[in-house]
Amino acid sequence: MTLEVFDIESLDLDARGVARRDGKVVFVDGALPGEKVLARIVRQKASYDTARLERLIKPSSQRVEPGCPHFGMCGGCAMQHLDAAAQVAIKQRVLEDSLGHIGKVSPATVLPPLHGPTWGYRYRARLSVRAVRKKGAVLVGFRERRGSYVADIKTCRVLPPHVSNMLLPLRALVGAFTQPDRIPQIEVAVGDQTTVLLLRHMEPLSENDIALIREFGDKHNVTWWLQPKGPETVHPLDRADVDKLAYTLPEFGLRMPYRPTDFTQVNQAINRVMISKALALLDVQSDDRVADLFCGLGNFTLPLATQANSVVGIEGSAALTERALEAARQHGLEQRTSFATLNLFEVDVQWLRDLGRFDRILIDPPREGAEAVARALAALNASERPKRIVYVSCSPGTLARDAGILVHEGGYQLLSAGVINMFPHTGHVESIAVFEAE
Template identity: 70%
Template sequence: MPETRSYTLDIESLDLDGQGIAHHDGKVVFVDGALTGERVVARVTRRKPSYDKAQAETILRASAQRTTPPCPHFGVCGGCAMQHLDVAAQMAVKQRALEDALAHLGKVRPDQILPAMQGPAWGYRHRARLSVRLVPKKGGVLVGFRERRSSYVADIRECRVLPPHVSALLLPLRGLVGGLSRPDRIPQIEVAVGDQATALCLRHLEPLTDADLRRLRDFGEQHRVVWWLQPKGPETAHPLDPAQVDALAYALPAYGLRMHYRPADFTQVNPFINQALIARALTLLAVRPEDRVADLFCGLGNFSLPLATQARRVVGIEGSETLVARAREDAARQGLADRTEFTKLNLFEVDAEWLRGLGYFDRMLIDPPREGAFAVAQALAALAPAERPRRVVYVSCNPATLARDAGYLHHVGGWVLKAAGAVNMFPHTAHVESIAVFEPSATAA
């Protein structure tokens, strides 16, 4: 079958890349631009031994959940994969992905499915890494996200998931970078939007000239942004104006807190969902004033400091010394130093003996990176019943590793998966965030 051949397909389901899944001549076909329940004419773009890739050319029968993408760059820009699908339907896809991962990979099912967590569908992305590329054939410098399934930078002029004032900077940034001494040596600009300031962190592979610095300062004043410069790794990032080192922060008004951070620090992309996620995590933990709580992979204290407003003691553990220092600083700044303790440790190399050595925790929160928290799961599974926290809340950004860890906790450790639910931290993308609740089984050995 030649790659240019088109044929009619009935779309059976949707994968997490926003591709329709169909079958043709006993082979799986992934169809860009098609939705569940649709009948489409699709053109084959790539053939593999076990599957084909195709592009929907004509929608013969449209899904009731199909919407018109508002972004003119959808389909080319790789920043979004699901703008053609109703937002509520996107959430259902992610919830199903979570449940399927738990059932098929972890062989475990939650006792309760938590209500889906959703927030604003547009303008939510307060963290972003914009690629920069000098492309003379396209008129100069491009600033934006990469093209879908490509290393090329998309020629985008607006972005609906960025805050409007950041989207409006895309074209001015092209002109700015194009006017620097070495525009070919600027690979990226990191965006961080706080509640009172917007920071742009410029990665530059060659030293900037005095004229470059003047251009940056003039741009910052005109567009009300704070410039940071990063000549090498993230640890080299520093503000162009040292007085603006603490300009970035986000408020957690429910707890009377403002969390300070730097552009290179990890913070959640979506501040609206982050606030709701903290509230749900603390509600699910059911923390009491006398509790001692562990916050593993605590970062800069996003959960630790809110927990410290409710618990007797919070022990935060994190692999980054930079984030540990940031958490300590904010705890002291906000009068919580005597209720918190922060330690640097590689949580991918821990065991039950280490966990016992920390003393008993009434509650535990785990918020790992995509790799999950398998070593922590093994340690929890090995604890005796009297040593186990009464409840563990696990915040995940990868359903596969959550499922792996949940399966181990349940089948080896006898923990019960009490509840789980998806969180739409990244609308219109394939990213699935989730939250799960574990309790020790009454019959655990």
Template identity: 60%
Template sequence: MRRNRNPNLQPRFDELTIESIDLEAQGVAHRAPEPHPETGVLPEKGKVVFVRGALPGERVRAEVVREKPSFAVAELTEVLHESPLRVTPRCKHFGTCGGCSMQHVEPLAQVAIKQRALEDCLWHVGKLKPAQVLPPIAGPAWGYRYRARLSVRYVEKKGGVLVGFHERASSYVADMTECHILPPHVAALLVPLRELIAGLSIRDRMPQIELAVGQSDTIMVLRVLEAPTAADHARLAAFEDAHGVLFWLQPKGPDSIHPRDPARAGDLHYLLPEFGIRMPFKATDFTQVNHQINRVLVDRATRLLDVQRNDRVLDLFCGLGNFTLPLATLAAQVHGIEGSQTLVDRALANAQANGIAAKTSFAARNLFEVTTEEVQTWGKFDRWLVDPPREGALALARAAAALSPVERPQRIVYVSCNPATLARDAAVLVHEGGWRLKSAGVINMFPHTSHVESMAVFEP
């Protein structure tokens, strides 16, 4: 994007050979070495240049948009020698919209790149190599994003309202008329939503739409800074009737959400049919964006955990019970721990709704500050499932590393959405606690993006 260029930077164009790709899906290259301006010493390698849109093995011409002492960032201007991995992006907004960063990469190659990124993180951050690389979990490449946060902006000079993802590396909203990672029935509403909101009295007081697609209903939560008028409600109701969606309103924080019309609140849930689980959720709850991949993920995690009928299992960062409830169909007892009491209450309600409350228990704890002594008070569990947010589970890894052999579980399965924090925590388990990294592999939860989800298995 030209607006990202430092205005004080003199234009510079480099011809570069791309050596690898980073976690942001940028090509990584080195300039030819240049002597140090003061010492005259010639370094072994030149400055690192990150080239947006370039692929490994390509020879490219790129314009530098940001220059730092240790690296530079450049925009691809011309591909001089093209990688066989390069494909034509399906979406016309690719390169402007920030929703995707890898549509120019063949889908199977995307998975391979993410696997390499995971292995590189494990090695460079943790000095670790898994004894086994797990087969990647992959699924449909398009129409998979059942959860999304769309920004809304009223831009008078552009003729109305914009609805979509932010532009890449920008606070601007992309001028989107199509999207191929949203479910088709939602993508088809991008233009009608613009027209709808442009006709509301609060068109400039609605900054965001939270999308949640369930098994049967699609709900859009409108962040409203002013209450809709009666005329606004009539327009919204007509849109619901015409397009088969339901609007909820959020005047303040996430807890303030409520159905626009209480008579048609909708029913959000997803299914885990392999375990006979029906999982209700609210429109602003954290759930996996890709329902198809989530089913495979839960099945893979439970298989890798190797749960036996008499086992006691600990599910850490349990959320709504995405893993807790399936595990309860296999084990004698499952105890879920989560930082939020509200989520704990919801997980218990979900267990009750599925008739497995007797095999589950839940507690609210701050797992980011947990100690070995606190873990010891929980009692002995045969297996742990750990599914933290991007921050990882460093305190928990340190606590597990310090447990005595008789206190340790027989196996830990760690599900991660950030390979860097996974590698950090794995290093603590292995190098400080003597655990073994038995296996690791990637989960392509977000095709066409640079997000790397992964799973690792540890044994004492």
């Protein structure tokens, strides 16, 4: 297809430049806002076209040299060519636009963005594995950008250096297995005392395979977990390692044990900052009764319990609530915490009333958001409403929808909102919003 010149207006969440041609949107891979580019149309759809950048005519002042040699081919990152501060500004605009267009709300105050490390931050990762028989090689890494193949990466700057340094040794390890083509993935979880590698193997490992991974573990200070079939089969290679994995929250004197398949935040440094900020925004008082909805392992519940009179944590996974309760016991917080397992996507106002009145509520849902919870809160009478709600979100769209419900149907005021740069160099937008009963 022919080459054309485009003026780039903005950036979408896949980090594609957005231009317009005769009123039709054109997404240009690799282009940045404010740039004039020469690009080739590679796909045409009824509502939009996609194009590939061929040449910069007028580059953006915010364009930088990517920090990783594999950027553009590897799908792990999308924004390394954009200055880190500019990445955050774009995410802030996405949040504000979503709140305005979807929820028809606007925060009274825009919070300063929460920053953390931009490199070496990814303490959780799922690495794809592929044995390429024709080349006699094994690839270990992320999928290619806009492709299904495993990218041929030798290093990764968003992984902690010690994990990045294992990428090539892992290739050699899998290549030496009895059946290397039956290993689809390796999950990484970096804790405070150990790094766990969870090996998915579709056929039983041989004695030689086991000996190889033990040798690798000793050399690289790795704890191995295995997954021969479904998630329920996940187990440590050595039973003594079952409780080794944990992350710390030093500000609150907490150590949070977890399993390598449990949900935890990818970026541990920014997680600590986020918890501190969320609790400050919630303005918890010592006599408050607080609810932590979608509580997971108790990431917010236990810190809240160090400040509030009592905290109720509710989560859809029984395994997570059991681990949260055990962590509360280990820290002497069991008298101030209680946990329940419940599908929070199907709750109503009567359920909320039956729990009793809460002074403050923290909500930290998955990407689907918390629509049922928002509608339950909106249906409360003025005397029943919690004074303040802090909502931590990983999806601006569902946050905006739920914010609209709380404001327009529940009479809450959106005091403030801002982004959390949990995933630098990606289009992922984490955010936090504060609501107050009027």
